[in-house]
Amino acid sequence: MKLGRVAGTVVSTISHPAYDARPLLMCDLLDSVGEDTGDYLICIDTVDAGSGEIVLILDEGNGARQVLGDPQAPVRAVIVGIVDQWQVDEETIEAV
Amino acid sequence: MKLGRVAGTVVSTISHPAYDARPLLMCDLLDSVGEDTGDYLICIDTVDAGSGEIVLILDEGNGARQVLGDPQAPVRAVIVGIVDQWQVDEETIEAV
Amino acid sequence: MKLGRVAGTVVSTISHPAYDARPLLMCDLLDSVGEDTGDYLICIDTVDAGSGEIVLILDEGNGARQVLGDPQAPVRAVIVGIVDQWQVDEETIEAV
Amino acid sequence: MKLGRVAGTVVSTISHPAYDARPLLMCDLLDSVGEDTGDYLICIDTVDAGSGEIVLILDEGNGARQVLGDPQAPVRAVIVGIVDQWQVDEETIEAV
Amino acid sequence: MKLGRVAGTVVSTISHPAYDARPLLMCDLLDSVGEDTGDYLICIDTVDAGSGEIVLILDEGNGARQVLGDPQAPVRAVIVGIVDQWQVDEETIEAV
Numbered sequence: 001m002k003l004g005r006v007a008g009t010v011v012s013t014i015s016h017p018a019y020d021a022r023p024l025l026m027c028d029l030l031d032s033v034g035e036d037t038g039d040y041l042i043c044i045d046t047v048d049a050g051s052g053e054i055v056l057i058l059d060e061g062n063g064a065r066q067v068l069g070d071p072q073a074p075v076r077a078v079i080v081g082i083v084d085q086w087q088v089d090e091e092t093i094e095a096v
Numbered sequence: 097m098k099l100g101r102v103a104g105t106v107v108s109t110i111s112h113p114a115y116d117a118r119p120l121l122m123c124d125l126l127d128s129v130g131e132d133t134g135d136y137l138i139c140i141d142t143v144d145a146g147s148g149e150i151v152l153i154l155d156e157g158n159g160a161r162q163v164l165g166d167p168q169a170p171v172r173a174v175i176v177g178i179v180d181q182w183q184v185d186e187e188t189i190e191a192v
Numbered sequence: 193m194k195l196g197r198v199a200g201t202v203v204s205t206i207s208h209p210a211y212d213a214r215p216l217l218m219c220d221l222l223d224s225v226g227e228d229t230g231d232y233l234i235c236i237d238t239v240d241a242g243s244g245e246i247v248l249i250l251d252e253g254n255g256a257r258q259v260l261g262d263p264q265a266p267v268r269a270v271i272v273g274i275v276d277q278w279q280v281d282e283e284t285i286e287a288v
Numbered sequence: 289m290k291l292g293r294v295a296g297t298v299v300s301t302i303s304h305p306a307y308d309a310r311p312l313l314m315c316d317l318l319d320s321v322g323e324d325t326g327d328y329l330i331c332i333d334t335v336d337a338g339s340g341e342i343v344l345i346l347d348e349g350n351g352a353r354q355v356l357g358d359p360q361a362p363v364r365a366v367i368v369g370i371v372d373q374w375q376v377d378e379e380t381i382e383a384v
Numbered sequence: 385m386k387l388g389r390v391a392g393t394v395v396s397t398i399s400h401p402a403y404d405a406r407p408l409l410m411c412d413l414l415d416s417v418g419e420d421t422g423d424y425l426i427c428i429d430t431v432d433a434g435s436g437e438i439v440l441i442l443d444e445g446n447g448a449r450q451v452l453g454d455p456q457a458p459v460r461a462v463i464v465g466i467v468d469q470w471q472v473d474e475e476t477i478e479a480v
Contacts, residue, residue: 001312001330001365007128008183012152013143014176016163024097024152026128026182032295032314032328040128042097042152047301051183056300056312056330060349061156063362067304074159074176077097080302080362086314087296087339103224104279108248109239110272112259120193120248122224122278136224138193138248147279157252170255170272173193199416200471204440205431206464208451216385216440218416218470232416234385234440243471253444266447266464269385289408289426289461320391320410320424335397344396344408344426348445351458355400368398368458374410375392375435 002041003030003083004057006049010042018044018073025049025079027057034093043077044068054095056081098137099126099179100153102145106138114140114169121145121175123153130189139173140164150191152177194233195222195275196249198241202234210236210265217241217271219249226285235269236260246287248273290329291318291371292345294337298330306332306361313337313367315345322381331365332356342383344369386425387414387467388441390433394426402428402457409433409463411441418477427461428452438479440465 004027012024022044029039034054041057046067049055057079058064064078065071083095100123108120118140125135130150137153142163145151153175154160160174161167179191196219204216214236221231226246233249238259241247249271250256256270257263275287292315300312310332317327322342329345334355337343345367346352352366353359371383388411396408406428413423418438425441430451433439441463442448448462449455467479 001363003330007185008188010152010182011180012177013180014152016176019177026184028128031326032316038127042099051185056298056302058362058364060364061159063349063353063364065159066360067362072162074154074163074174075097076154076156076159078362080304081300081307084299084301086298088314089295089339092296103281104284106248106278107276108273109276110248112272115273122280124224134223138195147281157255161255168258170250170259170270171193172250172252172255199473200476202440202470203468204465205468206440208464211465218472220416230415234387243473253447257447264450266442266451266462267385268442268444268447289459291426319422320412344394344398346458346460348460351445351449351460354456355458366458368400369396369403372395372397374394376410377391377435380392 002057004028004055005030006051006053006055008051016074018068018070018075032088041077043079044075045079047079047082049079049082054083055079056083098153100124100151101126102147102149102151104147112170114164114166114171128184137173139175140171141175143175143178145175145178150179151175152179194249196220196247197222198243198245198247200243208266210260210262210267224280233269235271236267237271239271239274241271241274246275247271248275290345292316292343293318294339294341294343296339304362306356306358306363320376329365331367332363333367335367335370337367337370342371343367344371386441388412388439389414390435390437390439392435400458402452402454402459416472425461427463428459429463431463431466433463433466438467439463440467
């Protein structure tokens, strides 16, 4: 799993029901100390994450389908939690 | 999922029925602000995407097979939607 | 899926029946205009691809097993088609 | 599988039961001689790994779910063992 | 699949039976002409590969579990064969 920061929503024409009523979010991928890596993933949100929040991203199709409760969902990346803080060696990083 | 821009069609000898009547598209992978990354994926199109359009790409075999409705399809990357716009921090990027 | 160019055969001691009578090919991975990327994949050939030919590579285990018709095959990368030509923006690239 | 070094815990709001009572650890990915690569994975711990320990990381959803004994778990990366030592060519590297 | 060169064994505390009596090997990943890439994978050995030998690596969980004959095995990378030689364009490279 990886850290990401929500940059905003993605508006698209996807018509698959797995995407109905669930926001699709542009998430910048972060490094282990919370800095932008320049890479990103577009994720389905399952935890009501807001713009700027640091989130835990699962990028794996079968697990993503289980989070959505939809074995047919054409998805790979989902936000599975909002990150509060983490430790890197002796330092604690607050996700604010 | 990732952003891509359709560059054109790929003509090949694939004889698997999953590829019949579905265009195979060369898609340039984009970064989070819509610039070319230099990388690409060849995707099966399921949404009638035209050359130059920005699309949402799912690069995962099991999900791709579910999009195609064919559990035997030898595929990994499919276009699942056409992107209209997205937000990166406070800015809205129009997919034109 | 990705573009590759067949560089030659790989001779190994694999004894799994999925590999019997099917050539194992060293394939250079190409970028979207057909240039070598420096990376490669070793693929099972299912389409009788010859050295120097540009091919479409599927790098995904479950799809590869379906191409081979062998649900037990320990494989990930297969050649699924020979590429004739493709378009990048307005230009057509012939696979010769 | 890859080598990682435990950097510390990650505190998040994940409510899926697969994450209950199992620490989520920030792990720096190491190269083959045990140096930091700058990349990381957030892993579920199944072996009681402590901060600073070198661990073996499995980054694959289906295997991770089997380690957890939970076919529904939305996970991809798990720590499957603590590394004692390894060899690189003629040299033995102790994981201390 | 990829080429690797066995660098040595990895000693760890993994207690899953899939790892019993099977060596865990540090394998340097090679490029298409047999040079080190600087990257590596830790693989379960199924073919009795010795230190320094060039091997074919399958890095895919479901296929790896089938090689081991254990549908529960928490593995992703296995050595599936020892490489004797391969061709890159007109040149034959001997794996010695």
